[in-house]
Amino acid sequence: MDELPLVLVHVLPPFEIPFKGRLQSRFQLIDSSDSTFSPHASVLLCVGPAPVSSDTLRHLPSLQCIVGSSAGVDHIDLEECRRRGITVTNAGSSFCEDGADFAIGLLIDVLRRISAADRYVRAGLWPMKGDYPLGSKLGGKRVGIVGLGKIGSEIAKRLVAFGCRIAYNSRNKKSSVSFPYYANICNLAANSDILIICCALTKETHHLIDKDVMTALGKEGVIINVGRGGLINEKELVQCLVQGQIRGAGLDVFENEPDVPKELFELENVVLSPHKAIATLESLASLQELIVGNLEAFFSNKPLLSPINLD
Ligand SMILES: O=CC(=O)O
Numbered sequence: 001m002d003e004l005p006l007v008l009v010h011v012l013p014p015f016e017i018p019f020k021g022r023l024q025s026r027f028q029l030i031d032s033s034d035s036t037f038s039p040h041a042s043v044l045l046c047v048g049p050a051p052v053s054s055d056t057l058r059h060l061p062s063l064q065c066i067v068g069s070s071a072g073v074d075h076i077d078l079e080e081c082r083r084r085g086i087t088v089t090n091a092g093s094s095f096c097e098d099g100a101d102f103a104i105g106l107l108i109d110v111l112r113r114i115s116a117a118d119r120y121v122r123a124g125l126w127p128m129k130g131d132y133p134l135g136s137k138l139g140g141k142r143v144g145i146v147g148l149g150k151i152g153s154e155i156a157k158r159l160v161a162f163g164c165r166i167a168y169n170s171r172n173k174k175s176s177v178s179f180p181y182y183a184n185i186c187n188l189a190a191n192s193d194i195l196i197i198c199c200a201l202t203k204e205t206h207h208l209i210d211k212d213v214m215t216a217l218g219k220e221g222v223i224i225n226v227g228r229g230g231l232i233n234e235k236e237l238v239q240c241l242v243q244g245q246i247r248g249a250g251l252d253v254f255e256n257e258p259d260v261p262k263e264l265f266e267l268e269n270v271v272l273s274p275h276k277a278i279a280t281l282e283s284l285a286s287l288q289e290l291i292v293g294n295l296e297a298f299f300s301n302k303p304l305l306s307p308i309n310l311d
Pocket residue numbers: 069070071072073091095227278
């Protein structure tokens with residue numbers, strides 16, 4: 001029997017190789033630290049956010065392709081990949097709809113205080129206090145979307161249906177989109193009630209949302225982050241929330257996951273989630289097809305299904 005194609009797997013606990021059985025029936029899966037195989041491997045399956053640094057890549061001289069399992073690829077040294085001509089794939093469209101649903105869920109939760117209301121009822125406060133504080137309506141709000149990529153566009157589609165007014169910031173103005181574009185993030189914040197952060201984390205976008213942006217957003221402003229923790233200056237975010245300089249936040253991502261700033265635990269106007277915005281049974285099933293499809297395409301010299309643009 002022919003040997004199965006060799007796939008190096010790069011994974012850090014607590015992440016695990018997804019659908020291992022299915023992959024093992026088609027590929028020979030070898031841990032990326034195995035020095036017998038790593039010099040010869042042409043493809044690396046990168047599971048979750050396992051860092052692929054230039055040092056990792058130095059030990060993989062034959063590498064031609066990294067098959068990723070996430071939408072964001074900030075854990076991969078893309079400059080080195082570009083220099084070496086290594087192609088990189090990501091989760092493609094697998095996570096867009098579920099990531100967008102979750103962003104809207106966080107937003108409605110913050111505005112209408114759903115998680116806080118749940119805590120109120122469970123604590124037995126309803127019979128004692130009686131009047132739960134009113135939240136705010138989503139329809140009619142001005143929402144600034146930071147990053148109008150695959151997930152951002154799905155978020156926009158949903159918010160239009162809610163009757164929100166959309167504007168956006170991204171690297172470039174998109175000719176196919178009629179929403180107002182703000183090249184300057186502070187200007188976008190000053191003209192928004194809500195900022196939804198869903199852009200890629202890069203050197204340029206690190207700490208894009210800082211105290212100045214939050215001050216521009218104002219005391220009634222809400223921030224939702226389903227992108228990466230590093231997009232926001234977390235210390236300044238915590239300070240603004242504690243001091244009431246913004247109204248609330250819905251956060252799926254943090255700067256030093258799984259650590260979450262303890263000050264946030266005390267705040268009723270903050271909704272926290274453990275970096276799971278994109279994950280559903282359905283999105284992971286779709287990812288499974290995509291990963292197998294990318295690996296099969298690579299080994300049969302066909303176009304990859306979800307290559308990212310490294311230019
Ligand atoms: O955050 C999750 C991802 O980038 O897929």
